[in-house]
Amino acid sequence: EAKQAARAAELRDLLNRYGYEYYVLDAPTVPDAEYDRLFRELEALEQDYPELRTPDSPTSRVGGTPLPEFDSVTHQTPMLSLANAFEEAEVEAFDRRIREATGREVVEYDVGPKFDGLAISLTYENGVFVLGATRGDGASGENVTANLRTVRALPLKLVGDQIPRLLEVRGEVVMLRKDFDRLNQEQDAKGEKRFANPRNAAAGSLRQLDSKITASRHLSFFAYGIAACEGMTPPDSQSGIMNWLATLGMPICPEKDRVQGVEGLLGYFKRIGGRRAQLPYDIDGVVYKVDALALQETLGFVSRAPRWAVAHKFPAEEALTT
Numbered sequence: 001e002a003k004q005a006a007r008a009a010e011l012r013d014l015l016n017r018y019g020y021e022y023y024v025l026d027a028p029t030v031p032d033a034e035y036d037r038l039f040r041e042l043e044a045l046e047q048d049y050p051e052l053r054t055p056d057s058p059t060s061r062v063g064g065t066p067l068p069e070f071d072s073v074t075h076q077t078p079m080l081s082l083a084n085a086f087e088e089a090e091v092e093a094f095d096r097r098i099r100e101a102t103g104r105e106v107v108e109y110d111v112g113p114k115f116d117g118l119a120i121s122l123t124y125e126n127g128v129f130v131l132g133a134t135r136g137d138g139a140s141g142e143n144v145t146a147n148l149r150t151v152r153a154l155p156l157k158l159v160g161d162q163i164p165r166l167l168e169v170r171g172e173v174v175m176l177r178k179d180f181d182r183l184n185q186e187q188d189a190k191g192e193k194r195f196a197n198p199r200n201a202a203a204g205s206l207r208q209l210d211s212k213i214t215a216s217r218h219l220s221f222f223a224y225g226i227a228a229c230e231g232m233t234p235p236d237s238q239s240g241i242m243n244w245l246a247t248l249g250m251p252i253c254p255e256k257d258r259v260q261g262v263e264g265l266l267g268y269f270k271r272i273g274g275r276r277a278q279l280p281y282d283i284d285g286v287v288y289k290v291d292a293l294a295l296q297e298t299l300g301f302v303s304r305a306p307r308w309a310v311a312h313k314f315p316a317e318e319a320l321t322t
């Protein structure tokens, strides 16, 4: 019994590490067959000794019994929306307002793509994933924990020696374009309706009561910030937080950057805009955030959107032919 418990823990750690290498780093160190052999050994152990099942076991990623309904989850920190900017003049005004309000000559920004997916909140207790919720109306959302466990890029257990007692991570669930195209081919083969776009497909997949269906949809995930951290002091900048999340095993978008001033913002917008069609996921703009948390606190929020961040959207295109 104690021997089996130790072996189960060893298998969980191995399989979680291999899953991270494969889905987050895209750099597996073992063949799929080896992963599969260890996975089946853990499944058999949990079958024989159900008391060895734990919430961070990769066996939960295949999906379990369907839920009758979704519970509601109240967000401890509201999930707010972002103000939009469409013209360069609005971006210049954004940077000018911040320079004036903070008295800084030049402001540093953390910048990244604005994913066209679903915003979600993830809660980790002592490094173990325990709760996942959709944005909903910003104040409360749906408990989709079982479905999020099937998202292979989402860590079931944080890694490293800097693990807080409580961490709430915010991020976006997306469906990569290649998985979207394959899903629609499957829809055609089944004579079922196609999904209009990856965002709709991701939303439909995440809000399935049967997590086995969610597991079959191959959703992905990128973290873009934190909403709560207890038990240790997090880094004092947005870019520092992102680097820290990466060390914890969170998938971070490789396109993110750190720029200075309005020239840096607009340069980044143009760079990403020029590569949009080559990105593996849909984006509908970029997000600019004041990097220093102290400046964010000075700037605060207006109504429901932060003064310290804005989404700079690309011009709406005529309907893409899917």
Ligand SMILES: Cc1ccc(Cn2cc(C(N)=O)ccc2=O)c(C)c1
Residues within 6 Å of the ligand: 018, 019, 021, 022, 028, 029, 030, 031, 032, 033, 035, 036
């Ligand atoms: C049979 C089988 C097992 C696993 C996988 C994919 N995969 C591979 C690894 C790995 N190599 O580190 C880790 C997790 C995982 O999900 C496939 C495609 C097929």
